[in-house]
Amino acid sequence: MIVTVASFKGGVGKSTTAIHIAAFLATKRGKTVLADGDSNRSVMSWVERGGDAVPFTVCDGDSIPDDYDYLVIDTAARPTDDELTALAETSDLLVIPCTPTTFSLEATIGTLATLPTDRYKILLTVVPPKPSREGEKAQIALSKFELPVFKTMIRRFTAYLKAENSGVPVSQVRDPKATEAWADYEAVGKEILKAVKK
Ligand SMILES: Nc1ncnc2c1ncn2[C@@H]1O[C@H](COP(=O)(O)OP(=O)(O)OP(=O)(O)O)[C@@H](O)[C@H]1O
Ligand SMILES: [Mg+2]
Numbered sequence: 001m002i003v004t005v006a007s008f009k010g011g012v013g014k015s016t017t018a019i020h021i022a023a024f025l026a027t028k029r030g031k032t033v034l035a036d037g038d039s040n041r042s043v044m045s046w047v048e049r050g051g052d053a054v055p056f057t058v059c060d061g062d063s064i065p066d067d068y069d070y071l072v073i074d075t076a077a078r079p080t081d082d083e084l085t086a087l088a089e090t091s092d093l094l095v096i097p098c099t100p101t102t103f104s105l106e107a108t109i110g111t112l113a114t115l116p117t118d119r120y121k122i123l124l125t126v127v128p129p130k131p132s133r134e135g136e137k138a139q140i141a142l143s144k145f146e147l148p149v150f151k152t153m154i155r156r157f158t159a160y161l162k163a164e165n166s167g168v169p170v171s172q173v174r175d176p177k178a179t180e181a182w183a184d185y186e187a188v189g190k191e192i193l194k195a196v197k198k
Contacts (some may be wrong), residue, residue, distance in 0.1 A: 012098060014038075033059060043110045099126045108122060121195060
């Protein structure tokens with residue numbers, strides 16, 4: 001199974017999402033590989049900081065082994081239409097992180113129009129905590145355009161910054177909100193397994 005994470009804007013939580021989806025899939029039976037397809041190598045350096053702490057194998061996007069059960073690919077921001085189509089064709093599902101901000105939403109809505117809706121799902125990320133309703137409003141806006149969106153939203157937590165600094169998934173950081181943060185990605189992982197099984 002191949003899951004590719006791509007987005008039209010930088011800094012929307014692509015690498016964070018790729019790492020946590022890989023961490024979730026690694027809890028299932030099977031070998032999980034996370035491929036870093038971004039030239040800034042943020043996934044590779046994240047994982048290097050943590051030493052052997054991650055439960056999956058990390059490799060360069062150019063040297064992916066073929067003995068995986070689950071392959072998660074992190075990509076560089078701003079793919080062209082052709083690149084996006086190619087990514088969609090080679091993946092079981094494209095996960096498109098998008099923050100609930102006007103710029104990010106506009107970039108996402110504008111670019112996805114060319115892709116068949118069964119190839120991808122938009123994941124709202126870095127969603128501000130309640131009482132903010134920005135996440136829900138973004139979900140409604142995307143649904144109006146009939147774009148597929150994950151039910152689960154990834155909330156904004158400082159635990160992710162700790163995770164990034166220590167080079168581990170958020171499930172392994174010491175933070176009062178770490179369990180809640182990990183629960184978001186676990187729920188996304190379950191949605192992915194359900195979407196791909198269909
Ligand atoms: N849910 C979240 N809550 C709080 N901070 C987050 C969350 N998701 C990601 N971040 C932080 O936001 C920053 C950008 O995230 P990340 O590197 O995953 O984005 P990206 O889309 O891969 O960026 P780039 O386009 O540079 O590759 C990082 O510092 C990360 O720790
Ligand atoms: Mg990145």
